[in-house]
Amino acid sequence: MEDHRQANCNVIGELIKSKYMSIKRVHTPHDIINDMLDDFGVSMGYQKALREREKALELARGNQDDSYQKLPIYLHMLEVSNPGTITHLVTDNTDHFKYMYLAFANSIKGWKHCRPVIVIDGTYLKTSFGGTLFTASTMDANNNIFPLAFGIGDSENDSSWLWFFTKLKETYGEREGMAIISDRHKSIENAIDDVYPKTFHGACIFHLLNNIKVNFGVHGEDLNLNFVKAAKAYRVQSFEHYMHEIDKIDTCIRPYLQKIGYSTWSRCHAPTRRYTMMTSNIAESINAALKAARTLPITTMMEGLRSLVKKWAWKNGNEANRTFTQVTTDTETVLRENFIRAIKFQVFPVNTILYQVVVEQKGNFLVNLMEKTCECKRF
Known part of the structure; x- marks a missing residue:
C-alpha cells in the first residue's frame, strides 16, 4: 500500500538479515534505505531504517539478553570439552552479570615455555550493554602471539582490574624475572601494586611517546627516532646520547621522563629483561583481530574468540611439529643470515x-x- 504499513520491522528484518550473517560486513541504515527503495520501492526515514537494522542483527546474531543467559552453560561446556580450561563467572546481588574470566588449557600449559613477559590491555565492547574486554598475552619462542587469558568487566576501573589480575595470578602464578607491560592507566598500576607487588611493571613506549606529544606539543621525526632509540638502547652511554638529542628538541621532556622513571620505559635501566617487547602491540593486534567480534552478543563473541585462539594454536602447533632444529624457525633464520654476513x-x-x-x-x-x-x- 502507499503508506507501506506492511513494511514493518519484522518483515524488513527478515528480508535483510542475510546482510548481517558475516560479522565483518558493514551494512548501514543508509544502505538499508537505498536497498529497500531499489528492490521493493519502499521509502523510509533514517530512524525506521535504524530500528530495522537492530531487528535484523537480532535475527541474524541473536538477542543480547538471551546471550547473557546462555553464558553459564557455554562456559561449562568449554571446561568439559577442553579439560584444564579455567572459567569464572561473577554476578551481583540481583543475579546480573558482573565479571567473567577465561583461560584456555593450551595457554596454561604453554606459559612455561614462553617469555616471562605479560602484555595487558583493555578495549571496549561495542554492544548495547557496553563493557570492557581485558586481555593478557605474551610471545612464544617463535615470536608468535600467545594469548593467556581474557576477561570482561563493566569498565577499566580499580575493582575490575584488581579482580582480573587476581584471577590471572591464581592461574599462572609468578615466574622469576617476570615483567608486565601495559599503558600507564592508573587502575592497572594500582592493581599490579596490589596483586604483583614484586613484579616489574613496564610502560608501553608507544603510548608514552603519544603522551609526550600531547603534553608538550612536540611532533616530528626527530622526537620519534631519538625517543625510540633511547628506549631500546642496551648501554647507558647510548641512552644518554639520545637523551641529549631529545634535550635539543625540548628541555622539559627529560624531567617528565625522569619523574616517570627511566626503568619504566628504558631497556638499559630496567631491572629485568623485556626482550623485544617494548610496546603493547601484541595486545593491540588481538584487539584488532576481535574488532568485528566485539559487536556480537557476549556468548557469540566468546565463541568467536575461542575459534580465533584455537586457530592460532593449531597453526603454530603444526609449525612446531615441522621444526627439527634445536631452535625455532625464526631464530634459525636469523642465525644463518648473521653467519653468512660474518663470513665476509x-x-x-x-x-x-x-x-x-x-x-x-x-x-x-x-x-x-x-x-x-x-x-x-x-x-
Whole structure:
C-alpha cells in the first residue's frame, strides 16, 4: 500500500538479515534505505531504517539478553570439552552479570615455555550493554602471539582490574624475572601494586611517546627516532646520547621522563629483561583481530574468540611439529643470515689504549667505528 504499513520491522528484518550473517560486513541504515527503495520501492526515514537494522542483527546474531543467559552453560561446556580450561563467572546481588574470566588449557600449559613477559590491555565492547574486554598475552619462542587469558568487566576501573589480575595470578602464578607491560592507566598500576607487588611493571613506549606529544606539543621525526632509540638502547652511554638529542628538541621532556622513571620505559635501566617487547602491540593486534567480534552478543563473541585462539594454536602447533632444529624457525633464520654476513668480516685485535683515547675525545664517528669493531670481535 502507499503508506507501506506492511513494511514493518519484522518483515524488513527478515528480508535483510542475510546482510548481517558475516560479522565483518558493514551494512548501514543508509544502505538499508537505498536497498529497500531499489528492490521493493519502499521509502523510509533514517530512524525506521535504524530500528530495522537492530531487528535484523537480532535475527541474524541473536538477542543480547538471551546471550547473557546462555553464558553459564557455554562456559561449562568449554571446561568439559577442553579439560584444564579455567572459567569464572561473577554476578551481583540481583543475579546480573558482573565479571567473567577465561583461560584456555593450551595457554596454561604453554606459559612455561614462553617469555616471562605479560602484555595487558583493555578495549571496549561495542554492544548495547557496553563493557570492557581485558586481555593478557605474551610471545612464544617463535615470536608468535600467545594469548593467556581474557576477561570482561563493566569498565577499566580499580575493582575490575584488581579482580582480573587476581584471577590471572591464581592461574599462572609468578615466574622469576617476570615483567608486565601495559599503558600507564592508573587502575592497572594500582592493581599490579596490589596483586604483583614484586613484579616489574613496564610502560608501553608507544603510548608514552603519544603522551609526550600531547603534553608538550612536540611532533616530528626527530622526537620519534631519538625517543625510540633511547628506549631500546642496551648501554647507558647510548641512552644518554639520545637523551641529549631529545634535550635539543625540548628541555622539559627529560624531567617528565625522569619523574616517570627511566626503568619504566628504558631497556638499559630496567631491572629485568623485556626482550623485544617494548610496546603493547601484541595486545593491540588481538584487539584488532576481535574488532568485528566485539559487536556480537557476549556468548557469540566468546565463541568467536575461542575459534580465533584455537586457530592460532593449531597453526603454530603444526609449525612446531615441522621444526627439527634445536631452535625455532625464526631464530634459525636469523642465525644463518648473521653467519653468512660474518663470513665476509675480518677480525683484528682491538687496541685498548687507542679505544680509550677515542672515548675521551668523544668523537662520535670514531666511537661508533670502534664499537662496531668490538662487536665484530665479540661475535
